[in-house]
Amino acid sequence: MTQRATDDWLSEDDRLPPDSWGRRKSAGPRLPWAIILLITALVAGRFLLTPHLTAPALRTWATIFVAVCLQALPFLVFGVVLSAAITAFVPPSFWTKALPRQPYAAVPIAGAAGAVLPGCECASVPVASGLMSRGVAPAAALAFLLASPAINPVVLVATAVAFPGNPAMVVARFVASLTVAVLAGWAWARFGRPEWLRVRTHTAAPGQSKWGSFVEAMRHDLLHAGGFLVVGGLTAATLNVMVPRSWLTSVGELPVLSVLVLGLLAVLLSICSEADAFVAASMTAFSPTAKLAFLVVGPMVDLKLIALQAGTFGRAFAWRFVPLTFTLAIAVSFAAGWVLL
């Protein structure tokens, strides 16, 4: 252990150039101790613990956890890059020209603009945060946040493929998701208070170039959102392994309850919005309205998204916004299912 720690200490040392090394020492201890400890733990654990970590339940849990993280990270990186680019390169005047001043009018336009961002929900959180920090009305940015993972072309095509010969499901998903996004935006414009929402303010340090602030915003968002993504991944994987699906499908026959149950299942499973249509299609025991609720709720409210939102916008925001969105999504799914399916 001691020997290994010393080796890591030395290898970390190699990465730091000698001249700054001397200065750092004089300014106080600046060694990244936590990282050294982390790598030591990884190496030691690999030899000491790996042979014992073979329980099938643990391995299944780890597979699902790693899968959620691996699948979400590229989208998160994409969203963070886009968000940082918005913050650093798009002047605030662009948004005041592109969107109406009046938040009530800006909400539907921002919601519909969600159709052009191809990605899943992990990308939309940092982008919405970037929009807010550039002066876009929070209500409009939130409408974008809710709409974009559900109504972009990639997701709609995936839905059409999962429900062959049933274009009504695609239409219902688009209409219901956009409606929820706009209603939630309006509700926030009417009842929301600024102190509930934490808006990141990246002010470029004096003398910092545009590129400098781009890179800085990216690093900050990635570390922050990445940590919360892992919180969501841990919860989703745990529930995925612990709650048997048969336990939920047994209520498939009850009409109203089944809609609520699939809505709740969408929250717990935290499936990427590009894949959820295939999962919904496989739940043949449920009514079309219940499947629609699964498709509308999933991209707007799920465990990893709640963690991401709480981390990005603050807990005071998440407590209020998550129940609001969930209730609206269920209600609109009932209405859309009634009319369209």
Place this chain on the structure above:
Amino acid sequence: MNRVSQNLLLLVVAGMLLKVSLLSETYVNYVKPGFRPMIIAAGVVMAALALAGLLGAWRNAPRADNDQGDHGPDHGHDHGHGPRVAWLMAVPVFALTLVAPPALGAFAVQREERPPPPKVSDYRNLGGAGVTPLAVGEFIGRAYGRSLVGKRVKLTGFVVKSSRTGQWYVARMQMSCCAADAIALKVAVRGASAPKEDTWVEVTGTWIPWKGGKVPNGFVAPGLTASDVKEIDQPAEPYE
């Protein structure tokens, strides 16, 4: 969390992404093969960000010490505890290194007690007398469409025990995006002794028509009388 730690942590996570996608093919155990370029790109972006940050920290070392101290760019934010959550990004690295989780197997299949009935699609006609390799999902779909009579087929999957004597399952997980959305597909094998659970096998045999010629209402795993069972390595794509 100081700047050097932030960047080293990003470098560790980027290393994990590149290790599973670029340097090996372990990523197929977790996500669809189509994700590879995206995982590689994410890893490259993160690595570049981390290296640029380390370079910057080295160049500006004295100034950074005087001006910003440990808090770096987070100084003045209203979420001082924020970056601490970033340490959690190391958890997937630990899960991958310590548990090295394999593709979903028998445990995941048995957890899902009542799989959905299959969708019946129009399949092409199977060729003549030879053995036709079929995906497990297609076999189940064809069994429900009854287009399998008398055909010899070959299925590839892993072994799952059955509670009924005299049979075991050859199973495969079907995934549309990542392992979190995987669905179990299984076919009951009769007429051959079961290999060890989770062993990958190629089973050659013929479909056992439904009892009384009636397609069942809910899901019942269709049966196969095996003429040959061959143990194989895990295929390059463990999911269907």
